[in-house]
Amino acid sequence: MAGELPTNAEIADRFALLGDLLEIEGAVRHRVLAYRRAAARVRSTPASVAAMAVAGRATDLPDIGATLQSKIAELTETGTIAALDAIRERVPEGLAAIAGLEGIGPKRAVALWRDLGVTDVEQLAQAVADGRLGEVSGFGPATRDRLVEQLAQRAARGADHAERIPLGRALPLAEEIAADLRAAVPGARVEVAGSLRRGRESVHDIDIVAATDRPAALQDALAANTAVERVLSRGDAAMAVATHVGVRIELAIGPPGSFGNLLQHATGSAAHNVRLRELAVRRGLSVSQHGIAGPEGTAAMADEDGVYAALGLAPIPPELREDAGEIEAAQSGPLEPLVALPDIRGELHSHTTWSDGTLGVTAMVEAARALGYGYLAISDHSRSLAMAGGLDADRVRRQWEEIDEENARRSDITVLKATEVDILADGRIDFDDELLAGFDWVTASIHSALTQDAERITRRVLAAVESPFVDTIGHPTGRMLGRRDAAPVDIGRLAEAAARTGTLLEINGQPRRLDLDSQMARRALAAGARLTIGADAHSAEALGYIRFGVLVARRAGARPDQVANTAEWPALAAARAGRLRAAGLY
């Protein structure tokens, strides 16, 4: 690590491991929690925490005190943390992975170590195979079966962490199941909660909450849903099931009168809820899914805003509930409104059969019109993206003729001559300025040479930002969830340049992209840049991907006025003309 600052993820991993090993060793619980909190805080901090620690500023972050700051500085300077090295001498590191298995925790991991000498998952698998598990107290047949299953799965798909499924798949599934439950028990109030409601880009479980006086009927309906593989647990108020797609569903049920408390509770995040309950305790109150208990008894809230109001807080949108300062903000007054789906007035990123879309211009326009949009940008690929049938100048001009005809036929929506033009490997734009000048809207994107080093790829995207003809940078990092990491584009420099030139940065709503992600979008906004939200639609249904982009924007804290396509086309066109005039064109 000589010369290089440790990344936030590296620092967080070490703190998390330290916390795990301390827990196994039997350290005071709150000390363990302090390490975990610190790990989460470091992981979610956008700036380099190592640099902050070296400057003595890491303690500005919540959950980081003098002790942990010095440990971060130590890691930065020496490449190691003595306290971590020391505990590794005392507690085998492999026990942390064992304790991480479902149904196993620190206590049982220690029992395995003590009674069988098992110190890692491989040895545990051997012990299970040898039938030695029965020698350990606390391990009955059910625990053994669960372990056998997990170890088999682990062997099949590799040792790495549990499966997460993308928002774009999980949210529709969750909504389908919620609808099924509503149909099964008329009158029941059923909502999707948890990390899905907060708009996380991928989730490892689906949380659903319900209010009904017939809880058993609702639980039966979930158990009978065709998506459900088997019931994992079932009590009076909570139930968990496994689905065929591998994601777990948790259903929590309560009475209608406290639905607000239950929804708030199940929406989380865990860190947000903990912070909220701590705040409540300081006021002599106790918050749970059942209500808010105080000296005068327990008050139940039918809606969520009531929960926050009872704690002296303004309402907090689910997407912001990550303990990232939202509670403090809500203490001092109403939060600024976040962009919402109905604010979106048009789509700036779509494809047709002219390149790699599945529908023609007319069909896409009809679909956009059905969504109530005032405009649709037909932004097919440019010539260099041959794989996607990119258009050359000649085909562009023929497409413009079709768009002119489309506009001549209708007055209910404006069809924009647009392009998603490639930013070539050397930073040039795939079309010349003369052609670019003819478009109504230009999105420029990187699709190739994504493995360039940070400096090259950043300069390449910056070159496009500086072009007066480019309105938006499409999916700025080129990442594909689960397939390809973000290219190392320097978001700080990109945002600064975009703020200066007025070039917009896209949040691409395609579920596999979600690019910019919410953290990068937040940084871009902080630098003064503005955004577009695009569906990158290749079909009519895919226009609906805009909702995922809106969720990302909300997690970034974007106001409606910070998202360009909340404006009607005439306003957008006027702003664009202003940019071009400022650049000395027209």
Added chain:
DNA sequence: GCCGTTTTCGGCCCGACTGTTTTCAGTCG
């Protein structure tokens, strides 16, 4: 280990379910 409308010590969020227990500990969210 962090932190302060309980300020530099003594607290630290709340509840559900399972399995193995013989009344509850461990784990999870």
